[in-house]
Amino acid sequence: MSLSKPSRESPRESLDPEDRPITLPTGEIVVPVVNSFPSLIRVAFMDMIQADDYVSKDRLAPDQWARTHVFLDNPKTKAIGQRDRNTKSFAQSRYELVQNRLYRQASGKHPRRYAVPQNEVFEIIKAAHLKIGHAGRDKTFMEVSASNHGISQTECEWMATHCKFCTLNRGREGKRPLEPITVSRVWERIQTDLIDMRHTPDGRYAWILHIKDHYSKYTQLYALKGKDSEGIAECLAMFIMAFYPPEILQCDNGKEFKGRCFIYFLILGHASQPSLYYLTLANSI
Numbered sequence: 147m148s149l150s151k152p153s154r155e156s157p158r159e160s161l162d163p164e165d166r167p168i169t170l171p172t173g174e175i176v177v178p179v180v181n182s183f184p185s186l187i188r189v190a191f192m193d194m195i196q197a198d199d200y201v202s203k204d205r206l207a208p209d210q211w212a213r214t215h216v217f218l219d220n221p222k223t224k225a226i227g228q229r230d231r232n233t234k235s236f237a238q239s240r241y242e243l244v245q246n247r248l249y250r251q252a253s254g255k256h257p258r259r260y261a262v263p264q265n266e267v268f269e270i271i272k273a274a275h276l277k278i279g280h281a282g283r284d285k286t287f288m289e290v291s292a293s294n295h296g297i298s299q300t301e302c303e304w305m306a307t308h309c310k311f312c313t314l315n316r317g318r319e320g321k322r323p324l325e326p327i328t329v330s331r332v333w334e335r336i337q338t339d340l341i342d343m344r345h346t347p348d349g350r351y352a353w354i355l356h357i358k359d360h361y362s363k364y365t366q367l368y369a370l371k372g373k374d375s376e377g378i379a380e381c382l383a384m385f386i387m388a389f390y391p392p393e394i395l396q397c398d399n400g401k402e403f404k405g406r407c408f409i410y411f412l413i414l415g416h417a418s419q420p421s422l423y424y425l426t427l428a429n430s431i
């Protein structure tokens with residue numbers, strides 16, 4: 147039997163950009179197990195702060211932020227109407243431009259800080275929350291407000307409570323936090339999982355075997371009549387014959403993946419016999 151090595155690039159092309167592996171400056175490639183702030187979270191946050199009835203007493207409204215920028219960039223600009231005159235007065239007394247970026251002047255205990263426009267709030271809180279290792283509301287707010295003006299503690303709380311990583315680790319106090327798995331190529335680590343479809347079987351098929359390459363996220367599904375080891379082993383063999391033997395086979399701690407499956411790999415006898423990892427955490431596929 148000859149096994150041809152699959153393309154390393156093709157399965158990645160169809161991925162959501164947020165799920166793609168990240169290449170660190172060191173050249174190491176990290177596949178994030180948990181995307182702490184997927185795009186749906188961003189959409190929900192932006193919907194909240196852009197709502198007509200949302201009040202942010204510290205941050206300039208988008209139109210005021212733009213006018214403040216204009217008034218400082220060109221002080222001869224004439225204000226139109228009372229609200230605009232107030233904005234101009236406020237701009238000249240409280241704000242300044244530094245390298246064409248808008249800053250709130252130093253006041254009290256605060257140094258000069260970046261005046262955050264509405265469309266950058268999410269990314270700034272996200273960056274601060276990740277930088278300090280998923281600390282809670284107060285530390286995230288301290289990190290944010292050290293160099294930024296216009297973001298509230300409530301907004302930091304919203305982000306901390308909606309962070310997927312924090313949600314998964316909540317209730318795991320005293321336990322080791324979930325850590326990302328590092329892989330550097332396709333078929334280095336294959337994850338498997340059994341999906342129970344007995345509530346909606348398709349004829350005699352009531353189980354789905356889900357096999358996924360951790361690096362490329364390439365996924366293959368196999369319909370099964372039961373969750374016996376023999377059927378799973380045959381599907382794994384088909385997967386290997388169609389693609390490439392994995393170095394690591396990661397599966398949950400069900401007995402279905404032990405015994406016959408492992409023997410199958412021994413029979414195959416390829417040089418890189420896979421290690422079997424049994425997950426004790428929640429399924430991570």
Ligand SMILES: [Zn+2]
Nearest residue numbers: 280309311312
């Ligand atoms: Zn978090």
